[in-house]
Amino acid sequence: MVRRSWLAAGILCLIAIFAWQLALQARRDSVTWDEAHHLYDGYNIWRHADFGLNPEVPPLIKMADAAPLLDLRLNTPPDQHRDFKSEAFFDGRDFLFSNDANRILFRARMAAMAFSLLLALLVFAASKEMFSMRAGFLALALFVFDPNLLAHGTLVTTDVGSALTFFAVGYGWYRWRIRPSWPRLLVTGIVLGFALVTKFTGILLFPVLGLLALAEFLWPLRFHAKGPRTDGPDERPAGSRNSGHPSNRRRLFGHLAAGLAAICASSWIVLWGFYRFRYAARPGNLALNPTLAAYVPHLTSRLGAHPLLLLARLHAFPEAWLFGLADTKITADTYTSYLFGHVYPHGNVLYFPACFAIKSTLPFLLLFVIAIVTLAARRMEAPRAVLCLTLPPALYFVVAASSNMNIGARHLLPIYPFLYVLGAGAASALLARTKHYSPAFSALFAALVIWQAADTATVHPAEMAFGNGLWGGPARVHFYLSDANVDWGQQLNDVRAWLAAHGVRASGWSAPGVVSGQPAPPPSQTTLDGAESAAQDCWFVYFPDGVIDPPQYGIPCHRLPTQETLFWLREPTNLPAAVDGFVLISASDLAGFELGPGPLNPYDQFNHLRPMAVIDEGVYVFQGHFDLSLASGLNHAAKAGLLLGHHQPEAAYAEAEQAVALAPDLVPPQAVLGDTLLALNRPAEARVAYQRALQLAETVEPALQTDWVPRLQARLAAR
Numbered sequence: 001m002v003r004r005s006w007l008a009a010g011i012l013c014l015i016a017i018f019a020w021q022l023a024l025q026a027r028r029d030s031v032t033w034d035e036a037h038h039l040y041d042g043y044n045i046w047r048h049a050d051f052g053l054n055p056e057v058p059p060l061i062k063m064a065d066a067a068p069l070l071d072l073r074l075n076t077p078p079d080q081h082r083d084f085k086s087e088a089f090f091d092g093r094d095f096l097f098s099n100d101a102n103r104i105l106f107r108a109r110m111a112a113m114a115f116s117l118l119l120a121l122l123v124f125a126a127s128k129e130m131f132s133m134r135a136g137f138l139a140l141a142l143f144v145f146d147p148n149l150l151a152h153g154t155l156v157t158t159d160v161g162s163a164l165t166f167f168a169v170g171y172g173w174y175r176w177r178i179r180p181s182w183p184r185l186l187v188t189g190i191v192l193g194f195a196l197v198t199k200f201t202g203i204l205l206f207p208v209l210g211l212l213a214l215a216e217f218l219w220p221l222r223f224h225a226k227g228p229r230t231d232g233p234d235e236r237p238a239g240s241r242n243s244g245h246p247s248n249r250r251r252l253f254g255h256l257a258a259g260l261a262a263i264c265a266s267s268w269i270v271l272w273g274f275y276r277f278r279y280a281a282r283p284g285n286l287a288l289n290p291t292l293a294a295y296v297p298h299l300t301s302r303l304g305a306h307p308l309l310l311l312a313r314l315h316a317f318p319e320a321w322l323f324g325l326a327d328t329k330i331t332a333d334t335y336t337s338y339l340f341g342h343v344y345p346h347g348n349v350l351y352f353p354a355c356f357a358i359k360s361t362l363p364f365l366l367l368f369v370i371a372i373v374t375l376a377a378r379r380m381e382a383p384r385a386v387l388c389l390t391l392p393p394a395l396y397f398v399v400a401a402s403s404n405m406n407i408g409a410r411h412l413l414p415i416y417p418f419l420y421v422l423g424a425g426a427a428s429a430l431l432a433r434t435k436h437y438s439p440a441f442s443a444l445f446a447a448l449v450i451w452q453a454a455d456t457a458t459v460h461p462a463e464m465a466f467g468n469g470l471w472g473g474p475a476r477v478h479f480y481l482s483d484a485n486v487d488w489g490q491q492l493n494d495v496r497a498w499l500a501a502h503g504v505r506a507s508g509w510s511a512p513g514v515v516s517g518q519p520a521p522p523p524s525q526t527t528l529d530g531a532e533s534a535a536q537d538c539w540f541v542y543f544p545d546g547v548i549d550p551p552q553y554g555i556p557c558h559r560l561p562t563q564e565t566l567f568w569l570r571e572p573t574n575l576p577a578a579v580d581g582f583v584l585i586s587a588s589d590l591a592g593f594e595l596g597p598g599p600l601n602p603y604d605q606f607n608h609l610r611p612m613a614v615i616d617e618g619v620y621v622f623q624g625h626f627d628l629s630l631a632s633g634l635n636h637a638a639k640a641g642l643l644l645g646h647h648q649p650e651a652a653y654a655e656a657e658q659a660v661a662l663a664p665d666l667v668p669p670q671a672v673l674g675d676t677l678l679a680l681n682r683p684a685e686a687r688v689a690y691q692r693a694l695q696l697a698e699t700v701e702p703a704l705q706t707d708w709v710p711r712l713q714a715r716l717a718a719r
Helices: 002-028 035-048 060-069 084-097 101-130 133-143 147-152 159-178 182-196 200-218 220-224 246-274 292-298 302-314 319-332 351-359 362-376 383-401 409-433 435-459 474-479 492-501 563-567 587-591 604-608 629-645 649-662 667-679 683-699 708-718
Strands: 337-339 342-344 538-541 578-586 613-615 619-627
Touching: 002 101, 002 133, 002 147, 035 060, 035 084, 035 101, 060 101, 060 159, 084 101, 101 133, 101 159, 101 409, 133 362, 133 409, 133 435, 147 159, 147 409, 147 435, 159 182, 159 200, 159 383, 159 409, 182 200, 182 246, 200 220, 200 246, 200 319, 200 383, 220 246, 292 302, 292 319, 302 319, 337 351, 351 383, 351 409, 362 409, 362 435, 383 409, 409 435, 474 587, 492 613, 563 629, 578 587, 587 619, 604 619, 629 649, 629 667, 649 667, 667 683, 667 708, 683 708
Parallel strands: 538 578
Antiparallel strands: 337 342, 578 619, 613 619
């Protein structure tokens, strides 16, 4: 009894430490790329049953995280009937910052934290049930100090929710097979439904369950054999003896087939329930923008488009769910990927293996190696547990590696619960079989936990940028990976604090940690490192700029252009060709993740300079006089495009000329020059500009400029 009390106290202590770490992270991090639009979409679903504002992810997590906001009186932006992505992102930004942003974001993050805590408890429960109490304690102790889980554990995103539901389905299947009953079967089906309305990767659970059932049918004796167990409870379901007999094989087939059918049917009902058993995505006369019929043909494969359109005609699934499923693939095919210093036009099969090797902690990787060795040596006598812990993450990993959506190790989170439990089970089996060396092995596993905790403590507050020591630690991750692996919008509070400490403050700005909802004023007259009072300018190129507004966090810097601010928001600024002062650059922009690497990257020069500081391992600070001709050229090109849209060709031509003068070897300035010349009825000169733009598109990083080629060819053909 005393031992159990100590174990219970230890478990509660670990959960409390996990919650404390998550709460610190939730309060410290500024809003990240996807949070504002997810939060507003969830709030909008609660208020208006509108599933079509942004159907790119299913509703469960968004609704759960927005639930704590329902008792608040909040300002909501009007629907401007833009395309769904623009409407969701910009409405989400306006929703957050027209209210008390910190207050509502912290509330939502506390709701999101519940999924992380539930996943931690599920990891413990599965390890204990499949193997032993000792395995449960080890898995939980390592899990609560994982920096990747801490970085994403309170964000208003679907990644941890996906990890929770994916693991819960695998664990539910295991529990149903060791002790078949209708309640356990129903729970598995309901959780599968939750997975389908959490993230579209939930559909991978259908082949996972099919393969688990197939394995049991093909090798029944392996899973139903008699014999003593040494590393966990007996897995044999009741009545499973002599399962190799033909009559029993037929009975087993019927049992598995009926179970799968019941699981699938109940999950389908749960899915429809979350969409209120309504096919139409939007209420009343509102329609998806674009419509499902217009959007699905953008899929690159007809094998994907035709089935989705057929399911839509049959109303087999909710319209918003089908739309989001199509959007997942369409969006993935537009992403570039950054890996080991190179930008690729699409996904790279080595991306997720590299993410796993770089972003996983060394204690976890060592435990993973122990699990592989233990399995290879056949030291684990829990075949069904091993199957349920290896097949789901293996299939998920293979699918992830073959996808084009290479934007962060966060998409690997669903494999970690399985592998933590598997590793803890291997450790338990090893300890059970080597009693003579048990104290030494116990000390080893305790050291792994201490090591993991120390790694997390030393990387704080830059958990998002974590990388293990084999790759140089967090300071070098940006050389290998970008996007949510390093900077995703979370550093603005620390950026503001650094600027204030170095004499750059926004006058009249409110107390630290409070987002006022109003843009910050220009930099004040301050001192720098004890120097005499002087105006100290700062310039900031921030990866999520546009969907996140740095001035809302009291950042007094001038905006430097990004792909989003130039080509999505279409908000060029008055940017000179050269600047003086501080220049702050996100790691992803430094890498050229979106605008392109090398000659396409207007900030490439900073890759050859030593930063004076690095904030949270993701924002690099430089000081001095800098030539920003390429960035200014792109900025003038964007201005020219806007002026053309407002039917001011003369003013547009002046901007286009400046753009070409500053950045003659970039495609956008040459292309917009051609457009302005054509608008001025100077077709011969326009043709020269288009030909120059086409030559650049075909010769300078051509794999990253393929979308320009058909457009320029069409303009030349029309002349």
